[in-house]
Amino acid sequence: MQPKPDHVIAIYPGSFDPITSGHLDLIERGARLFDRLIVSILRNETKEPLFSVEERMEMLCDAIGHLSNVEVDCFNGLLVHYAASKEATVLLRGIRAVSDYEYELQMAHMNRRLAPGIETVCLMAREAHSFISSRLVKEVIALGGNIGGLVPPSVEQRLHERLHVSAESNRKAALR
Ligand code: PNS
Numbered sequence: 001m002q003p004k005p006d007h008v009i010a011i012y013p014g015s016f017d018p019i020t021s022g023h024l025d026l027i028e029r030g031a032r033l034f035d036r037l038i039v040s041i042l043r044n045e046t047k048e049p050l051f052s053v054e055e056r057m058e059m060l061c062d063a064i065g066h067l068s069n070v071e072v073d074c075f076n077g078l079l080v081h082y083a084a085s086k087e088a089t090v091l092l093r094g095i096r097a098v099s100d101y102e103y104e105l106q107m108a109h110m111n112r113r114l115a116p117g118i119e120t121v122c123l124m125a126r127e128a129h130s131f132i133s134s135r136l137v138k139e140v141i142a143l144g145g146n147i148g149g150l151v152p153p154s155v156e157q158r159l160h161e162r163l164h165v166s167a168e169s170n171r172k173a174a175l176r
Contacts, residue, residue: 008034009086014042015134018051019060020137021132030123042074060072078114093121
């Protein structure tokens with residue numbers, strides 16, 4: 001068993017397409033637990049993202065500006081290889097509901113098998129964020145629903161622009 005490093009580096013990996021308020025909350029809480037937190041976007045995803053990696057990195061950078069020990073990056077290939085290259089000893093993930101647990105458990109076991117020196121730490125999402133996902137946020141805004149508070153304001157603006165939903169029609173939809 002390796003001793004605790006003086007400077008604990010954690011990776012928070014994900015798709016972040018786009019970052020939600022739930023992600024941001026986890027980042028803020030992770031920033032209080034670890035000396036350095038690297039929020040990193042998986043580059044080689046098979047699923048078709050709404051935003052490019054560069055756009056997602058910009059949105060993340062905008063959202064974490066107030067956190068001095070947090071940075072944004074992207075990676076290819078195996079997460080544990082990337083984590084080792086950053087000298088990280090922790091993988092941070094969030095769990096919103098029991099339905100997330102099985103997936104996270106499977107990944108944590110696989111990652112431990114691949115790299116026993118790297119621990120997965122899961123934080124429970126706040127109750128108020130437990131239903132938020134990037135996928136649902138995109139679906140709701142695309143159909144004219146109100147996503148205020150579910151994503152950082154700058155991300156909401158970008159979603160409006162990308163999905164050509166006017167603020168007015170969104171407001172009307174919220175009042176329906
Ligand atoms: O936000 P997501 O889509 O749930 O994040 C999934 C992610 C990026 C953490 C996972 O797909 C991943 O780590 N991919 C990198 C490839 C890898 O290491 N696969 C083995 C994981 S056990």
